[in-house]
Amino acid sequence: MTEQILEGVNPTRMELLEIRKKLTLAEKGHKLLEEKRDALVEKFFEIIEVRNKFLEEVDGIFKDAFLSLIQAQMILGEKKVNDVSYLSKDIGDIYFERDNIMGVKIPKINKGEIKPPTKPLYGFFETCAKLDDSYKKFSELSVKLLELAEIESGIKSLSIEIEKTKRRVNVLENTLIPKLFATIKYIEMQLDEREREDFFRRKRIKALMEAKKE
């Protein structure tokens, strides 16, 4: 692979200094971005761990909740359970806030308005204990699900940011920095070449002058 140099550079000393400055900047940026990427990945792993734990918990509760629900449906009949389900209170509204992890904005759910589960609103006269179990489990679930939603959207933002950072690091590492190096080499070679030419020219002129004198 031939090394590519930056386009439109003149092989002058000024330009060389300029490009050297650019190279130090690029290297500094590369180091910083690399650090950012590593920190983000570390955070990412942490959040994944939390999410997996949460998922397991939620799945467990879901399983229990559905089991009780199905049992309740068996005892009371599907229609009755369906009717009763409309009698629960609405969970209330949520608000989004912005949280910040390493400069990545992730949504945070404000659960201030969420009402904690109350006693079941349906009458106990026509329902059964299994329905109560199910109600309890599902109420427990709703808050957990919101937290899961928060975590998952955090994962989404973080992963997008990680990809962006990764791409930037790669561009610097594989394209820009080699290009700058190649350009510096090219300019140095050109300058050297010019110097040799000059030197040779001077020698030649000197020789000519001496020849004329004699």
Added chain:
Amino acid sequence: MKLAAICDKDTAVGLRLAGIHESYIPEENPVKILDEISGRNDIGVVFITEKIAESISKDLKDFRLRYDTPIIVEIPDKKGRLEDHADFISHLIKKAVGIDIGKKDR
């Protein structure tokens, strides 16, 4: 903002008990519901059962990449999680880190 769910009938009953009253039960094409939800802007979180998520996985992916809200969360239905369903988050993790981590054997 409100919470909503796209799920089957039984899950809807369960979620109603949990206080999530906005449930859409797809009859034909779940994509339509997705469009409807994106048209409303008072919904903050959408819970979708894995079975439905699987059937519209491509549209759902586009949707999630396009919009930050509503947040979409995949939940199991009464039969539990699907066996080999790759959910969106695991997919993202794989793409960002390069490997599958934390995917437990179910």
